[in-house]
Amino acid sequence: MTATLEPGTLTGPRGWPLLGNLPAFARDPLAFFEDLRDRHGDWVPWSLGPRRALLVSRPEHVTELLAGVEHSFDPMDLGWAFRHLLGEGVVVATGEDWRRKRALVQPVVRPRQVKAYAATMVEYAARLAESWEDGRRVDVLREMAGLTQRIAVRTLFGSEAAGQEEAIGRAMGVAQRELGAEARGLTLFLPPWVTTPGRHRLRGAVHRLDQEIERVIAEHRAAAAAGEERDDLLSRLLAARDDTGAPLSARELRDEAITLYIGGHETTSTTLVWAWQLLSRSPGARARLDAELDSVLGDRLPTFEDHARLPWTQQIVRESLRLYPPIWLISATAREGASLGGRALPTGTAVWCSQWSVHRDPRWFEDPLAFRPERWDPDPPLRTVEQAWFPFGGGPRACLGARFALVEAVLLLAVLARRFHVDTGPGLARPFPGLTLQPADPVPATLRRTGTA
Numbered sequence: 001m002t003a004t005l006e007p008g009t010l011t012g013p014r015g016w017p018l019l020g021n022l023p024a025f026a027r028d029p030l031a032f033f034e035d036l037r038d039r040h041g042d043w044v045p046w047s048l049g050p051r052r053a054l055l056v057s058r059p060e061h062v063t064e065l066l067a068g069v070e071h072s073f074d075p076m077d078l079g080w081a082f083r084h085l086l087g088e089g090v091v092v093a094t095g096e097d098w099r100r101k102r103a104l105v106q107p108v109v110r111p112r113q114v115k116a117y118a119a120t121m122v123e124y125a126a127r128l129a130e131s132w133e134d135g136r137r138v139d140v141l142r143e144m145a146g147l148t149q150r151i152a153v154r155t156l157f158g159s160e161a162a163g164q165e166e167a168i169g170r171a172m173g174v175a176q177r178e179l180g181a182e183a184r185g186l187t188l189f190l191p192p193w194v195t196t197p198g199r200h201r202l203r204g205a206v207h208r209l210d211q212e213i214e215r216v217i218a219e220h221r222a223a224a225a226a227g228e229e230r231d232d233l234l235s236r237l238l239a240a241r242d243d244t245g246a247p248l249s250a251r252e253l254r255d256e257a258i259t260l261y262i263g264g265h266e267t268t269s270t271t272l273v274w275a276w277q278l279l280s281r282s283p284g285a286r287a288r289l290d291a292e293l294d295s296v297l298g299d300r301l302p303t304f305e306d307h308a309r310l311p312w313t314q315q316i317v318r319e320s321l322r323l324y325p326p327i328w329l330i331s332a333t334a335r336e337g338a339s340l341g342g343r344a345l346p347t348g349t350a351v352w353c354s355q356w357s358v359h360r361d362p363r364w365f366e367d368p369l370a371f372r373p374e375r376w377d378p379d380p381p382l383r384t385v386e387q388a389w390f391p392f393g394g395g396p397r398a399c400l401g402a403r404f405a406l407v408e409a410v411l412l413l414a415v416l417a418r419r420f421h422v423d424t425g426p427g428l429a430r431p432f433p434g435l436t437l438q439p440a441d442p443v444p445a446t447l448r449r450t451g452t453a
């Protein structure tokens with residue numbers, strides 16, 4: 001059976017009756033998208049169960065698709081698990097509700113505010129480096145997840161959450177794991193009333209999380225009422241007002257707090273885990289990193305302003321995000337009258353694009369599988385199409401935390417790399433496309449003190 005999409009000349013992969021290409025997609029979505037791109041081209045109809053789908057692989061189509069979300073395309077329905085955890089937070093909300101929430105949340109993470117969080121990022125990274133010892137074996141996945149989690153709890157809830165840090169982190173960890181399992185598995189298509197062991201665990205974690213967050217919000221409200229000024233994200237959300245002068249309700253505050261945590265912590269920690277592995281295999285890139293940190297920082301810790309003075313560190317992060325984009329696919333559904341690349345799309349078509357397959361396409365990135373941070377030099381030695389790099393999505397629903405994430409990744413890398421080589425050896429973990437593109441297994445590393453700082 002060959003799937004077709006009006007207007008009719010397109011061909012895609014063969015699929016199963018009823019299931020379509022769902023089995024191949026669920027088995028290995030990364031390989032599936034690369035295969036569609038390589039064997040069928042830039043515009044490939046396929047089917048996800050009964051749903052008509054289309055994969056686009058050209059950067060201009062991706063840009064047009066993302067720009068059209070909330071106008072001619074509906075954003076992807078993220079499913080029951082996301083809604084259960086994130087409520088109607090900005091990632092889940094659509095239409096007018098989304099517009100209002102995005103306008104309320106955006107100022108909280110705008111670049112000027114990120115500056116206020118840089119000191120916390122650096123402080124926590126320095127503390128981690130102090131706890132490390134020369135020659136010790138660690139699991140980098142755990143180390144980075146723990147670090148970004150502590151930073152997320154602190155920047156979101158402030159130092160007052162210190163007591164709850166562990167409990168919130170644990171419940172978030174369980175919720176995040178179950179969310180990943182749901183996003184990847186066939187349960188995504190099960191109706192909400194079907195209970196699975198994973199869904200049961202998720203419900204339990206959300207219940208605990210709600211209790212903890214309710215307590216933190218109550219504390220923040222009391223502090224605000226007493227005129228106390230705080231600079232954490234939750235305090236800023238509490239102070240935010242929409243066009244009509246209305247604040248976020250208690251439920252909305254809870255939803256946005258969890259959204260910012262889920263949106264920002266695992267994405268950034270996996271970026272770092274991949275960066276350490278790529279650096280371990282690339283002595284030249286590592287040597288240039290050491291030289292940059294030595295000349296810009298010497299023996300001092302970085303500040304927010306140093307982010308701009310560390311172009312090579314930034315390029316390492318950029319290149320890691322190209323090869324291992326934490327969010328590896330985006331999908332949106334065509335509304336009536338939607339078109340793309342000049343073609344009319346049948347209403348309801350789910351259009352997909354994958355950061356994974358576009359970022360690894362030799363047409364846009366010369367030598368695409370190689371880790372070459374120099375491709376982001378102002379005068380790049382390799383052909384590089386900037387428009388084909390979209391780890392943060394694009395258009396009206398582009399990532400709200402891109403600046404936050406880039407500053408955090410660069411500062412953490414700078415603090416830790418100045419003090420240690422995180423040597424993961426010559427291998428590379430197998431990527432597991434869950435909620436984010438995680439290494440499938442633990443990533444063991446040997447810590448080696450750099451001998452400086």
Ligand code: HEM
Nearest residue numbers: 091263264267268327391392393394397398399400401405
């Ligand atoms: C390396 C780290 C990160 C990556 C790769 C990433 C990636 C993404 C992507 C691909 C989207 C969807 C964009 C689209 O649909 O076009 C998104 C949305 C979002 N991200 Fe991030 N993100 C990261 C870090 C963060 C951080 C640190 C925060 C918060 C502090 C955050 C908050 C959000 C929010 C709130 C949205 C929803 C925006 C909306 O729907 O209007 N992200 N992110």
